[in-house]
Amino acid sequence: MTVAAATAAAWAIAVSPASAITAEYDVTDSDSGGYAHQFDACRVTSYGQGCFAEYGEWFSIEDTDADGKSPVIVWYLYQKDNAGDYTDLTRFGYIWHTDGNNTEGWQNKSFTDGLRLEFKLCLGEHTTRTIPSSTCTSLVATKA
Template structure:
């Protein structure tokens, strides 16, 4: 009888642990390098954010990001982004897109976001080699819809 109780308690603890792990790992994170293939048509509207290190723009039509390095400092420029489910305000996907081409080089990345979801992004400097984002260089978050 005592062994059955212990097994029940341990089984409950294991299930609770699995639920916690499952919820914590629900956010999908991606790290990608942008490339030099721009969007094929002129954008009708862009949502942009910039600071002293660079500029990042999001084009809703086609879910494109554009990133430019605007500081000769030896660091890569990146856009950090997060896709938020509007009903619960929960972050579902997030990631970074890196421009490693250098000063004044434009780079692009096409994504696939759920239409109507909230998209937040900011531009930062970082170290591509170890994927370290230098938080002190980041702009404010820009909020738009995908």
């Protein structure tokens, strides 16, 4: 598979092609964060951990494997549709942790209260922004 085809296949995990929403890209900051936050949702794998704290809207992401790859949180924010279901995608993005094994990073976001946040933890190659879908956990949902 060519690099372009592999990249296109990897990004297919993020959002449907019909979406006109622009992805948000962040890289964590290991020097700041919500150190005392209680997490509302987490995903844990052999290569890392990704969590979200509704209070303060902090993501935490940890790299737990010296594999040369970067854990990444892929998140989606939904508002209610006319029927009252959370199906209208309003924002989505990626939070990369690039500081290496045995480090934790933080990313603060600003979300509208009352929306539905879904996220998963994946393992990717930050330099090419490639995320094989086979590395991703299932989605976890919480309030934003």
